[in-house]
Amino acid sequence: MTILVDMDDVLEQLVEGMLRYVNARYGTTVSPEDITEWNLAKAFPALTREMVYSPEYDEDFWKTVEPMPGADRILRKLLDEGHEIYVVTATEYETLKQKMEDLLFRWFPYLDWSHVIIAANKQMIRGDVLIDDGPHNLTGKGIRKILFDRPHNRSFDEKSVGAVRVKDWDEIYREICRIAEEQRKGYETGYGEGREKN
Numbered sequence: 001m002t003i004l005v006d007m008d009d010v011l012e013q014l015v016e017g018m019l020r021y022v023n024a025r026y027g028t029t030v031s032p033e034d035i036t037e038w039n040l041a042k043a044f045p046a047l048t049r050e051m052v053y054s055p056e057y058d059e060d061f062w063k064t065v066e067p068m069p070g071a072d073r074i075l076r077k078l079l080d081e082g083h084e085i086y087v088v089t090a091t092e093y094e095t096l097k098q099k100m101e102d103l104l105f106r107w108f109p110y111l112d113w114s115h116v117i118i119a120a121n122k123q124m125i126r127g128d129v130l131i132d133d134g135p136h137n138l139t140g141k142g143i144r145k146i147l148f149d150r151p152h153n154r155s156f157d158e159k160s161v162g163a164v165r166v167k168d169w170d171e172i173y174r175e176i177c178r179i180a181e182e183q184r185k186g187y188e189t190g191y192g193e194g195r196e197k198n
């Protein structure tokens with residue numbers, strides 16, 4: 001299958017990295033569980049939006065962001081099993097070079113630029129499965145959707161867009177195996193492509 005994987009807060013722990021940076025710099029004590037909305041700045045009422053998002057524009061920041069537990073192991077497994085992987089990220093162009101070199105290609109060295117698609121509108125990208133923590137990215141049609149559970153998306157009803165919520169990369173792997181099996185059966189019986197009807 002062609003599997004589209006989001007980068008921030010799916011392949012790596014961006015929120016945790018941002019909080020470490022902002023808490024150290026401004027003396028705040030916000031934890032990942034306090035981030036219950038997509039807009040990080042809401043958890044820092046005393047700081048400006050520019051202050052909260054300042055780490056992304058610090059060239060040294062990306063080296064401090066850590067991979068998501070299990071992401072490397074499962075990604076290798078999926079590649080070994082013959083799936084095609086594309087990292088689809090809405091990364092801002094100003095931060096792109098440092099973020100790719102110090103984060104994506106550093107922790108996932110078997111990925112290169114040919115595996116990366118930069119897109120603010122992920123619905124435009126074709127694939128069999130999309131894994132993302134952003135509810136706004138899971139609105140496309142004709143693609144299976146996996147919502148990566150994070151405190152900032154807990155209030156979102158994933159079923160409203162036909163997505164399945166998973167808590168970690170092992171669950172992602174199990175869900176992908178299930179979808180692959182469904183597609184295989186679909187092909188065998190000739191009933192469509194085994195894709196979600198929406």
Ligand SMILES: [Mg+2]
Pocket residue numbers: 006007008009010132133134
């Ligand atoms: Mg994300």
